[in-house]
Amino acid sequence: MTLFLLVLLAAIVFEYINGFHDAANAIATVVSTKVLTPRQAIMMAAFCNLVGAFWGTAVAKTIGADIVKIEAITMPTVFAALIGAIIWGLLTWWLGLPSSSSHALIGGLCGAALATTGGDWSVLKWSLKVTKATGISHEGLWPKVVIPMITSPLAGFIIGALIMLLLMALLKTMRPYLIQKIFGKAQLASAAFMGFSHGGNDAQKTMGIIALALFTGTKAHSFDNLPPFLHFLQTPTFTIDKWVIVVCAMTMAAGTAAGGWRIIRTLGHKMVKLQPVHGFAAETSAGIVIHIATSLGIPVSTTHVISTSIMGVGATKRLSAVKWGVVHRIVWAWVFTLPATALLGWTTLHLLKLCGI
Secondary structure, eight states: OHHHHHHHHHHHHHHHHHHHHHGGGGTHHHHHTTSSOHHHHHHHHHHHHHHHTTSOSHHHHHHHHSSBOGGGOOHHHHHHHHHHHHHHHHHHHHHTOOOOHHHHHHHHHHHHHHHHTTSOGGGBOOOEEEEETTEEEEESHIIIIIHHHHHHHHHHHHHHHHHHHHHHHHSTTSOHHHHHHHHHHHHHHHHHHHHHHHHHHHHHHHHHHHHHHHHHHHHTTTTTTOOGGGGGGOOSSOOOOHHHHHHHHHHHHHHHHHOOHHHHIIIIIISOOOOHHHHHHHHHHHHHHHHHHHHTTOOOOHHHHHHHHHHHHHHTTOGGGSOHHHHHHHHHHHHHHHHHHHHHHHHHHHHHHHTTO
């Protein structure tokens, strides 16, 4: 029971860090265009994240049950995965790099699972076809993590560029001050949609980890001797309980309210100079990509998507409008996230074993 409480605490810490690290993505553009002040934007994002977090559990089920074989997972595995993700999240936040908390959590879980099974790679679910009432579903690391890791940023870039080109064609005869006025208001809606989409995808990842810990603890009989008022912790089948959803939603909102100005500055100011119409196009395209992914149960990186959406919008002005040096730093952070967090999860699990846990 003590270890589960540590896991729950680590999960809450990770979700809080995710709030001020990743949720800044939802508001970087609306701050950069000066439609809202950082404080106003952060409070709006916190509310939209809170609402979005209650939108389904498909992503949570993917994280908790479709990445690794849950029958091989122990409570120390989940704890090690969270610690690896937290270390990476804090490190990249300190450096001002918008890396992916989603991929950090997945990498940590894979590394810890490998350490738990003594390096048995079959513990990872690479690709599975599952027949459901709605048809055949493709699950596992390859269709739900690896492919979307590549296609979702590309989709953000392409859709962002297409929306911006469409707006340029529609607005070419309109006066600049009128465009500024219209999209100064429209960007409030697009920023809210982006925040809602972010909450719907990112908060669910921690829900999946907590649900996995509850299932693992129940399987290991860790909750057998609890008093009656704690019997709600017993989870004989993998499900996402309501209290888990509420805890994760509130924690992410609190983390968002605490702010992530370092990341906002990188995304909204350093990559490309934005006007409200550009911010509207970037947020709308990113929100669309993330919302579709959430509906399909795909844990995408909101950081990847909003970053490339901003790049796609900026590239319609001219390729030199995008500051590619900053983009290069971001890409390197993306590339290293999965292997680095897998190593951190693996190392943490072995340290726990040395401590007799």
